[in-house]
Amino acid sequence: MKKDIKLTPEQIQELYKFTRQHFVEHYDMQTELVDHLANDIEQIWQEKPTLSFEDAKKISFKKFGVFGFMDVYGARQGALQKKYMKILWQHAKAWFRLPKIIATFAFYYFFFRGLIEYGDTFALSIIGVVVVFGLVKHILLLRKVKKRQKLSGKKWLLEDIIFKGLFLGGGMIGINLFNIINISSPDVYNIFWAVFYAAIFTIMVVYVYISVEVLPKKAEELLIEYYPEYSLIST
């Protein structure tokens, strides 16, 4: 009967280091890959018990293909960004229900009146304020996440997305809005354009507020909820 050879804790740490060397910097992703490699190495040892750990690791890693862990990693990022958008949407819905809808409507009305009265000057000022606010918050959040990750010694993919991922997407929307306004809008807004842009601005404000203010504050709660291993590690 074949004897089961199990990896030692040192070899497991070696595998974590190996994933880092292959550009997997997030602990959640590393953990799944380490367990997979470890299982495969143990399986290889069943067939060839004399093979060294290094050689078995090489055979196992080759199975991931020429791009190594990148395919798996990229797909994981895509899946988590989708998850993040779902969380964001859940929070956004509250702004379109009582009582928060009153604030949302107040914003909407403010934008609508501003557009009617002051046209482009108002539109560009609002975009300017939101972009500057977003940028300042973004820099502060980057510092905060760096500090968190230094303290815990671990990076989580969802944590990175919460603290720095989607604001960039928001920035892109802002720049495009800038272009749309320059191309399409008349100097003075008629009712139709004012209704349309006021809605866009309101959505933009809700989106930026939730992504740079609400979700980072709830990061700890979200990470505990999403990663079963998070509380296992931090305690």
Place this chain on the structure above:
Amino acid sequence: MGNQKLYKGSLQTIILKLLAATDKMYGYEITQKVKELTKGELTITEGALYPALHKLEAEGLLDVEVAKVDNRLRKYYKLTENGTKETVSRLAEMEDFLRTMQTIVNPNFSLE
């Protein structure tokens, strides 16, 4: 070795079906189980398995659990309530697909 491309579109259904038959499974276990069931005919590659699992998880069809096993953390996947419902409908779709393919490939053959 079969043509792996033909199996590609069915990977999610295969994963759901395997998870429906058991309480929970981890990634490597799924690859081994498929190999065992198909007697080596179908090999799920690492580069295809994890993206499929993560996608199903993001869609809310799978839930995860983590346990410490053999000096390391192991991530288990299991079906959510939605996942169980989805499995039923995907398996029905798969059967329809097989039936349709059968009528094209071998018109005289009947599954009945």
